Amino acid sequence: MNARDAIFANIRRSLGVTGAEATRRFEVERRIAEAPAGVVPKRGQGDxxxxxxxxxxxxxxxxxxxxxxxxxxxxxxxxxxxxxxxxxxxxxxxxxxxxxxxxxxxxxxxxxxxxxxxxxxxxxxxxxxxxxxxxxxxxxxxxxxxxxxxxxxxxxxxxxxxxxxxxxxxxxxxxxxxxxxxxxxxxxxxxxxxxxxxxxxxxxxxxxxxxxxxxxxxxxxx
CATH class of the missing domain: 3.40.50.10420 (NagB/RpiA/CoA transferase-like)
Structure with missing residues (x-):
């Protein structure tokens, strides 16, 4: 296991998940597909x-x-x-x-x-x-x-x-x-x-x- 895999394994263990849960993977894929915008400053807006x-x-x-x-x-x-x-x-x-x-x-x-x-x-x-x-x-x-x-x-x-x-x-x-x-x-x-x-x-x-x-x-x- 490399350092990257070890870090993700520790995160999953602390969250009590495996990373293979269908609902979690669906939410990730949906967020990537929809790319929701965050708070946008008003300063640059207008025609x-x-x-x-x-x-x-x-x-x-x-x-x-x-x-x-x-x-x-x-x-x-x-x-x-x-x-x-x-x-x-x-x-x-x-x-x-x-x-x-x-x-x-x-x-x-x-x-x-x-x-x-x-x-x-x-x-x-x-x-x-x-x-x-x-x-x-x-x-x-x-x-x-x-x-x-x-x-x-x-x-x-x-x-x-x-x-x-x-x-x-x-x-x-x-x-x-x-x-x-x-x-x-x-x-x-x-x-x-x-x-x-x-x-x-x-x-x-x-x-x-x-x-x-x-x-x-x-x-x-x-």
Whole structure:
């Protein structure tokens, strides 16, 4: 018996059960199938304009910057503006997301690189699965379309999220994940990112970029 089996055996013994009881197994299977939601905070609720307003306020409170553009096609120009205003190089790395790849990057002076980051990239662009209004959080899934290395290695992380993908709460974000990928098809990693990387471990002094990007810029596209 390994350690895991020993722990479960002790739990079953203390409860006076074997784990094979039909009623107990039925309850477990029902709960997994129905996935009942717990208490959901009210803060992120409302119609789409209200969710976007809350998302923007919460993201900025976490020291991210947020810009709204009329359409996805306007995202490259906004990325170029952000990098120019930040005195950053006009170089961008992104994954193979077809929505990003189809944008008019050639209309800007940016040099585009594709694939995961090896840690030497200053700027990266990702496409979010969802924005969560409740806390101004981005839901970012792993894969060739949006490599996880882009979320953490470059100094500047720029994330594009569609207006329609801004949801009220975490429960809605997980529901969206299930609806997009289906049962058993979810990506290996879901990263929930709120603001740029930071730490206050040393003398309670806030340091940006401690474990990831120093800047997080969010482009909300119509």
């Amino acid at each position: 789409l304009p209200a969710r976007i307003a809350t998302f923007k306020a919460e993201a900025e409170r976490s020291q991210a910057s947020v810009a709204e553009v009329d359409s996805l096609a306007d995202a490259p120009a906004e990325v170029a503006r952000f990098l120019r205003d930040s005195n950053g190089p006009a170089t961008v790395r992104m994954g193979a997301d077809p929505r990003l790849d189809a944008l008019p990057w050639g209309e800007t002076a940016q040099e585009i690189s594709s694939g995961p980051s090896d840690g030497h990239d200053v700027n990266a662009v990702s496409m979010a699965l969802a924005g969560i209004a409740e806390t101004g959080t981005l839901a970012l899934v792993s894969g060739a379309d949006n490599p996880t290395t882009l979320n953490f290695l470059p100094d500047n992380h720029i994330v594009v999220v569609r207006r329609e993908d801004i949801v009220a709460d975490y429960e809605s974000a997980f529901a969206r994940l299930r609806s997009v990928y289906g049962k058993g098809g979810a990506p290996r990693t879901l990263n929930l990112v709120t603001g740029p990387s930071r730490s206050a471990d040393i003398e309670q002094t806030l340091l940006l970029g401690a474990h990831g990007p120093r800047r997080l810029h969010i482009v909300v596209a119509g």
